[in-house]
Amino acid sequence: MRSLFIEKKRIGILGGTFDPPHLGHLIIANEVLHALDLDQIAFMPNQEPPHKTRTSGTTESDRIRMLELAIKGNPFFMIERIELARQGKSYSLDTxxxxxxxNPEVEYYFIIGADMVEYLPKWHGIDQLVQLVQFIGVNRPNYLLDSPYPVRYIDVPQMDISSTMIREKRKKSISIKYLLPDNVIQYIEENGLYES
Structure with missing residues (x-):
């Protein structure tokens, strides 16, 4: 007899500017995927994050192409473009x-770094948002994983890599090798991204 119980698909959401996507993003995604035995990780580039302004000079298509290259070959990684379809600030609650x-059949796990765990009380509509998703907090250097909201913590290898640091290195013509996948570096160099 067939079971009437239908198991929900479990998807982790990793949002960010991904400007550029780097090995830190990929390691976090992979660690959470396996620690929680998720079906997929969706990388969700945002249009305009509420807490910062993008001034890198890259286009939306640059960011998507770099993400495509970064996750190439991993069947568990995908790109969720929902926030790019909207203009103005991207609030996680609306998304x-x-x-x-x-996708009512999907259970979502919203992955955030320790910097965002501390910032959760200031998130737009946070009380409603915690009813929609399970927050997954991952450790980052110099931040505490402490929140009055329900956050499940996953320990990931400490890598103090940021997109900002990579952009700064490019401006100063310093090597970015081993900080992001080679095919992403090649795209950055071929398109003259983040140069001064």
Whole structure:
């Protein structure tokens, strides 16, 4: 007899500017995927994050192409473009309401770094958002994993790599090798991204 119980698909959401995507992003995604035995990780580039302004000079298509290259060959990684379809600031609450409406059969796990765990009380609509997703906090150097909100913590290897640091190195013509996948570096160099 067939079971009437239908198991929900479990997807981790890793949001960010991914400007550029680097090995830190990929390691976090892989560690959470396996620690929670998720079906997929969706990398979700945002249009305009509420807490910072993008001034790198890259286009939306540059960021998508770099992400495609970064996750190439990993069948468990995908790109979720929902926030790029909207203009203005990207609020996670609005995004998750739309995703849940479109995919009611999916259970979402929202992955955030320790810097964002500390910032959670200031998130737009946080009380409603915690009803829609399970927050997954990952450690980052110099931040505490402490929040009044329900956050499940996953220990990941400490890598103090940031997109900002990579952009700064490019401006100063310092090597970025081993900080991001070679095919992403090649794209950055071929397109003259982040140069001064």
């Amino acid at each position: 998750m309401i739309k995703l849940k409406e479109a």
